[in-house]
Amino acid sequence: MQKLRSRINRFFFNNRDRGIPNLMLYISVANVIVFLLDLLNIGGEQVISFLAYDPDLILHGQVWRLVTYIFLFMVARNPVLGLLGLFFYQWAASSLEQYWGTLRFNCYYLCGIVLTDLAALLFGGVATVEYINLSLFLGLATLIPDQQIQMWFVLPVKVKWMAWLSLGLTLYGVVVGFIQMIYGLTHGLGVFLYWLVPLVSILNYFLFFGKGIMEVMPDFIRYHPTRKSWKQKQKGSAHSRFAGAKRAPGSYRFKCTVCGRTDADDPKLEFRYCSKCSGYRCYCMDHINNHIHVIDTETK
Numbered sequence: 001m002q003k004l005r006s007r008i009n010r011f012f013f014n015n016r017d018r019g020i021p022n023l024m025l026y027i028s029v030a031n032v033i034v035f036l037l038d039l040l041n042i043g044g045e046q047v048i049s050f051l052a053y054d055p056d057l058i059l060h061g062q063v064w065r066l067v068t069y070i071f072l073f074m075v076a077r078n079p080v081l082g083l084l085g086l087f088f089y090q091w092a093a094s095s096l097e098q099y100w101g102t103l104r105f106n107c108y109y110l111c112g113i114v115l116t117d118l119a120a121l122l123f124g125g126v127a128t129v130e131y132i133n134l135s136l137f138l139g140l141a142t143l144i145p146d147q148q149i150q151m152w153f154v155l156p157v158k159v160k161w162m163a164w165l166s167l168g169l170t171l172y173g174v175v176v177g178f179i180q181m182i183y184g185l186t187h188g189l190g191v192f193l194y195w196l197v198p199l200v201s202i203l204n205y206f207l208f209f210g211k212g213i214m215e216v217m218p219d220f221i222r223y224h225p226t227r228k229s230w231k232q233k234q235k236g237s238a239h240s241r242f243a244g245a246k247r248a249p250g251s252y253r254f255k256c257t258v259c260g261r262t263d264a265d266d267p268k269l270e271f272r273y274c275s276k277c278s279g280y281r282c283y284c285m286d287h288i289n290n291h292i293h294v295i296d297t298e299t300k
Contacts, residue, residue: 005210009289016101023106024093024136027070028086035074035082048075053127055120066117070129089133092140099143099292104208108139111204119200131201134170138163138205142212144292170198212290256284258291 020026034051038044051068058065074082097105112132120127141163148156174196206213252262254271261269261284272288274281283291 006285012101012104012107013289015103017103019102019106021097021102022094023097023102023109024090028090030071031074031082031086034071035079038075039079048072053120055126058121066127067113069127070113070132073129073133085133089136092136096136096139096143099290104289108204108208109136111207112136112201115203116201119197122200123197125197131170131198134166135202135205137166138202139209142209143290170202174198209290212286254282256287257281257294258283258287 034044034047036042037047051065051071053065053069054062074086077085093105093109096108100108109132112135116127116129116132119125141159145158145160145163147159149159149162252264255262256271257277263269263271270285271282272285274283274288274291274293277294279294281294
């Protein structure tokens, strides 16, 4: 599995500029256009009914509805909240595209659409763009968990805190649906399993990030005593305390800029230098295609 993931990462890295650049920008502009048509009553209702997800009409050949519902994000929202939401998700998407490249981001977003459609068709629900946008946010929070943003332009919060809140609300909905299933409050196979929709819809996040999802988890989970990561951390700290005199500082050859691991910690770990970062910045194989490109303005 690790070899397969490495090959996929290498493919995305070698073809990072292929695909549709600024895809989320086009989606955001389409959302604004649909919202204005509805607000100004210029055929807005007809446009919305033409774009909305409808499983019965999809099964009768109107397959464009499998995609076009992503243009209805603003329609059912307050204009201010809708614009703020689009701005935030546009920022998350552009950041992911910068880190990954165009092709990988396009595949990530398309995978979210396909999984959402699949969940809605299997469980008899209505596909919405909510969980696709959530996967964008979770992806960004995994890459830059400690990045601070101004919530409502006032309150400074870390991205990972908002990710915890979003995941908590999602899991709450899953648990409520599961309880309803247990007590027989739902009827029919599709409705019976509808509680699985959020998990299926954000499955692209788990598929693309793999073990990287631990980056967004709280430290008590990442470094729990039963986890290998905690043991490695303890081993590293013990090594620095008791073997510091034997190993001179800088004795390693490679050190990952993101996680700090070196070839002295794991001789089998491979390292690469990123050509898009300023200076000579080294990354392990887990982060060479999954990091923020550091651009030093003084070197330009």
